Amino acid sequence: ATVKTKTNCVLWSLDRETFQTVQAAQALESRTKSNQYLHEAQCLSALRGYHQRKLGSTMKRTQFLNGEVIVKEGATNSKCYIVESGMVAISSESLGEEELAAKFPVPNKIPYERSSSQSVGSPTASHKTPAIPGGAMVATEGFFLGRQVILGANGVAEADPFDEAAKTSTSTTTMKAVGAVWVSHFDIATFEAVLGPVKEVLSTGIDDDFGSGVGVRELEPVKGLSDSDFEEIAFLGEGAYGKVTLAKCIKEDCRLYGKEYAIKSLSKKQVVEQNHVAQVGSERDMLIELHHPFVLGMEASFQCPDAVYLVTDYVKSVTLFEILYPADESNEIPPEQKKLASRFWAANITEAIVHVHNQGVAYRDLKPENLLVNEQGYIILIDLGFAKKLPYTEVDQDGFEVTHDMTYTLCGTFEYLAPEFFYDGHGHTHAVDYWALGCMVHEMIMGQTPFVDFPGEQDLRKLFLRICKTQYKPVEFDSEFDSKAEIPGEEASACRDLCANLLKAHPTERLGNLAGGAKGITEHPYFGNFDWAAMRSKEMEAPWLPPADFFSSVEKDLLTHDSELEVYEGDPDLFADW
Known part of the structure; x- marks a missing residue:
């Protein structure tokens, strides 16, 4: 205008x-x-x-x-x-x-108390305050x-x-x-x-998932390590502030000895320049608390003069994104197997998210790129870059401690953002993860998220408008959705009902955030005959396994990616707790 x-x-x-x-x-x-x-x-x-x-x-x-x-x-x-x-x-x-x-x-x-003849305030001829009986x-x-x-x-x-x-x-x-x-x-x-x-x-009282497992961990991270305690084997990829390498622990008196790990290096200079010291430290602290078969946890952290390091389990895997959108059409999952695989992965993701929530953490970036599928066909959740501990306490400008039960940062990936991300001043909680789960289930079934016309659509204005409109109009599903999602022996509309209830615009109506927490998902008819116990113990055979050619061979030539760390000349106390 x-x-x-x-x-x-x-x-x-x-x-x-x-x-x-x-x-x-x-x-x-x-x-x-x-x-x-x-x-x-x-x-x-x-x-x-x-x-x-x-x-x-x-x-x-x-x-x-x-x-x-x-x-x-x-x-x-x-x-x-x-x-x-x-x-x-x-x-x-x-x-x-x-x-x-x-x-x-x-x-x-x-x-x-006042008598009937008295009134409150200073009434005027045009606006009298009513008398109190x-x-x-x-x-x-x-x-x-x-x-x-x-x-x-x-x-x-x-x-x-x-x-x-x-x-x-x-x-x-x-x-x-x-x-x-x-x-x-x-x-x-x-x-x-x-x-x-x-x-x-x-x-x-109340039986609820969120925050119920804070502080519970079977094994504490290993302390006192250095880069000399690991022997680099291969280059795995680039991280935000450095490289990720495959390395073997060679420290004999350590429980990690002889095993292979993915080590993520972060340049201190770059972390400080981006003002991400607190964010990186927060990610490490949250990784320490997470220890679950479906979540990539941290085994150790250490530092050298110019970098800090995160040591995580090494998982030979492929991202769910590469499976849903394969470069080679011959690697597409057969329709009947895809139905079962989608439900299996939805259960895996739910289990991972519930564990993260049990630690009092909102994940906030659920998407196929952050989900690995290992050789056994199981999902592993990675990357806590946008995760947030809730509630959190900070000191306000007057010096008082204030506890926040919501957070207000717009973060994550656009196609999976819940409506509350866009409402000014409303804030959001871990309930945004259940919305993103609904988007994920829809994507596994239909090959695209629910608010785009085709995969990879870049019309953000239309995307945001469609997401926000869900507060007035429920999500619409393609006429083929039920036939693509139906599990033999289960209700044809079960998956659609699950998605519709995960994609409720108001968090207080959203499945997973209701009374009973995640039980609303695990006990939903879509998982009617699903054996959750067998899946949690990994005794269940995955309905589909990634073909061998899905797994990219790791780069053996370390020299190709050998680069000197930038010298850090800043305040060493910023990384004192590493």
């Missing part, structure tokens, strides 16, 4: 980056408040940490103006409100003052108004009547805005979708 001035004027401009920063800050402040108030609500005391923040992430904000009714006595209501700012009058025609106070006890707060309670910032709804859902007899089928409560009170009021809220259906049945959650 063209915008022209008709008269002399002064314009204020706000660039997109600043706008995004402001929105993110406001959204974070709102969530931080909501999480704090949820923490203070005694009827939700069973919720702590991650699950409390997960519920907080589902909450929406609404404004009510002077005199507007938030909840009406005798009406049904499913929402649990928290007062973010302003005041709310709570009154009842059927309850006495003591009964009303018992409905809404306020620990460490004094109910605010005598005996009414006034809820101020931080007050949890949803107590009766939660207690009703939890089966407490003294609570307001609750309809289990409709997930609504019949209110015995009226709640009205006194002045302008901002509230945040969730409903019981959302609570149970993301956490589980209220009665179970508040009595027995």
Whole structure:
């Protein structure tokens, strides 16, 4: 569009980056408040940490103006409100003052009372603040108004009547805005979708995957190694800041002795110049925590004056991308085998992602290029370059520690990005990995991701628009999808249903991020007769094995790729913990 001035004027401009920063800050402040108030609500005391923040992430904000009714006595209501700012009058025609106070006890707060002749604020002729009925309670910032709804859902007899089928409560009170009021809220259906049945959650707690395995590792990384403890065998490829080589450990008193490993070197000079010291250190720390057959973990790290090194297992393999898009058509997987292989790989990927999530890490770059298929036909997840530990804590400009349950960086590969990546200020969690899994399953079945017209399409505007439109319109599937995905003996539409539920625009509706976590995926009909235990132990034979000519021969001539490391003359303390 063209915008022209008709008269002399002064314009204020706000660039997109600043706008995004402001929105993110406001959204974070709102969530931080909501999480704090949820923490203070005694009827939700069973919720702590991650699950409390997960519920907080589902909450929406609404404004009510002077005199507007938030909840009406005798009406049904499913929402649990928290007062973010302003005041709310709570009154009842059927309850006495003591009964009303018992409905809404306020620990460490004094109910605010005024007679019917008094009013709040400074009313004007054009805008009067409504009077508060005598005996009414006034809820101020931080007050949890949803107590009766939660207690009703939890089966407490003294609570307001609750309809289990409709997930609504019949209110015995009226709640009205006194002045302008901002509230945040969730409903019981959302609570149970993301956490589980209220009665179970508040009595027995929650069984969830994310963060459950933090700190659990069978073997600690080997320390005290140097580059002289390895004998280089072959060149494997180029890394972001150096080369990757195949090498054998020659240190006899080390558990790595005699085995071959892939060693990734990173030039200190380049890492510092790119301002990636913290990112590289974070990747190493996350690799230390990951130890799973379907995830490429780290066995050791060390440094020399000019570089740092990551030692990982060496896997003779080919990327899933090369399998899905083979250069030689003769290497294409037969259709019936591809159906079984796609389900097998989807299970492998799910298992890998669940392990990463168990360590409290959002992966954020799931795509075929980051998935290796080994000689046994099993998937191995690699590359934690965009992975992020959640929640994470940082110190704000005022010197206070702030815990973030979401992250705001736009990262990953465009075709696999979830809608929340594009919503300014909304942030994202590990739920983006389940969206990417949905894209991956679709790609394995159809040979392309769900939001492009053909593989490799470069129209990013159309791609982003289609991804964002999923919040209004569900993903559409090709008419041949079911026939290409159907597993013999299983429902024809099972795979399509799995994809559709992984590709839900709102994270609180997305499979994998619901109550029960990844069980929603592993117990889905698409995996109806799938033996997860046999796969996890690698006792299951893969439905398809890569042909021998898929595996590129490693480069034997090290001299061809022999290059001197750039001299690092910076602060050695930046790499002190290596």
